[in-house]
Amino acid sequence: MNIxxxxxxxxxxxxxxxxxxxxxxxRPDRADNGYRDYSMSDVHRLRFLQRSRSLGFSVEECRQLLxxxxxxxxxxxDVKALAETKLTEIDRKLAELTExxxxxxxxxxxCHGDSRPDCPIIDGLSGRVTQ
Amino acid sequence: MNIxxxxxxxxxxxxxxxxxxxxxxxRPDRADNGYRDYSMSDVHRLRFLQRSRSLGFSVEECRQLLxxxxxxxxxxxDVKALAETKLTEIDRKLAELTExxxxxxxxxxxCHGDSRPDCPIIDGLSGRVTQ
DNA sequence: ATAAAGCTTCCAGTAACTGGAAGTTCAAGG
DNA sequence: CCTTGAACTTCCAGTTACTGGAAGCTTTAT
Numbered sequence: 534m535n536i537x538x539x540x541x542x543x544x545x546x547x548x549x550x551x552x553x554x555x556x557x558x559x560r561p562d563r564a565d566n567g568y569r570d571y572s573m574s575d576v577h578r579l580r581f582l583q584r585s586r587s588l589g590f591s592v593e594e595c596r597q598l599l600x601x602x603x604x605x606x607x608x609x610x611d612v613k614a615l616a617e618t619k620l621t622e623i624d625r626k627l628a629e630l631t632e633x634x635x636x637x638x639x640x641x642x643x644c645h646g647d648s649r650p651d652c653p654i655i656d657g658l659s660g661r662v663t664q
Numbered sequence: 665m666n667i668x669x670x671x672x673x674x675x676x677x678x679x680x681x682x683x684x685x686x687x688x689x690x691r692p693d694r695a696d697n698g699y700r701d702y703s704m705s706d707v708h709r710l711r712f713l714q715r716s717r718s719l720g721f722s723v724e725e726c727r728q729l730l731x732x733x734x735x736x737x738x739x740x741x742d743v744k745a746l747a748e749t750k751l752t753e754i755d756r757k758l759a760e761l762t763e764x765x766x767x768x769x770x771x772x773x774x775c776h777g778d779s780r781p782d783c784p785i786i787d788g789l790s791g792r793v794t795q
Numbered sequence: 796a797t798a799a800a801g802c803t804t805c806c807a808g809t810a811a812c813t814g815g816a817a818g819t820t821c822a823a824g825g
Numbered sequence: 826c827c828t829t830g831a832a833c834t835t836c837c838a839g840t841t842a843c844t845g846g847a848a849g850c851t852t853t854a855t
Contacts, residue, residue, distance in 0.1 A: 634754045644784040
């Protein structure tokens with residue numbers, strides 16, 4: 534499929550997809566006319582990149598995570614260690630995101646129509662800070 | 665407190681904190697010696713920035729979210745609408761992050777020691793793709 | 796008193812896109 | 826068959842969000 538279709542399916546702009554190719558994150562085929570030709574497997578990689586980038590992982594982290602996806606020696610110890618490191622990171626992000634959501638939800642439900650600007654729950658937006 | 669302390673408490677490098685001041689995300693006091701002087705409220709803002717940036721929100725989105733925090737007209741309709749938009753976004757991120765974690769966990773637990781490289785659950789890494 | 800650590804500004808460099816120009820190829824309508 | 830517009834190509838420049846380093850001032854610790 535052409536880059537436009539891959540863009541639609543992955544949720545990434547065509548520009549970004551070409552950029553990811555430049556930095557070696559994927560290698561789509563080329564059709565006879567010179568157009569890039571994406572397989573479903575390419576689209577999976579792209580969709581994965583879209584997701585993990587939007588969740589705050591760096592491109593280099595994504596490259597590592599993709600190695601889990603593509604690595605033929607997936608049972609090796611360091612690949613497993615990498616996955617576990619990332620799992621811990623994801624769990625931390627999940628906790629932070631949950632906290633952020635709860636606070637925002639409180640803000641929407643409890644502060645609506647209240648004209649006092651010193652609503653104390655707002656402090657929760659910043660999470661716990663070590664004093 | 666000095667920038668070093670604020671850096672420790674917020675989890676942001678001093679460089680980044682100065683940068684956030686440059687682009688108008690906070691305005692710490694200055695001590696007589698010219699050093700920046702951060703209040704606990706500044707640290708809350710910084711911690712909030714640290715969290716939301718690491719979760720994939722852009723600086724401009726963070727600026728908006730901070731307006732929820734600081735806006736004295738917090739009961740206005742558009743501020744509430746903004747909070748609700750962000751809530752939806754956060755819920756989507758939560759779902760994606762959860763999926764990513766589950767797949768990765770599967771990968772770690774089910775594929776360890778298995779030398780077959782075509783483990784089908786790996787496909788889950790990229791999430792559902794519209795065919 | 797002096798050295799090291801921490802602060803200041805400023806300027807340059809990097810990461811990860813993003814926009815636009817200039818040209819080629821394809822799909823649809825006349 | 827011709828043309829016109831959308832989609833594709835490469836290349837280069839610009840933007841966002843930092844990040845590193847120089848040069849110099851202030852504070853803290855021996």
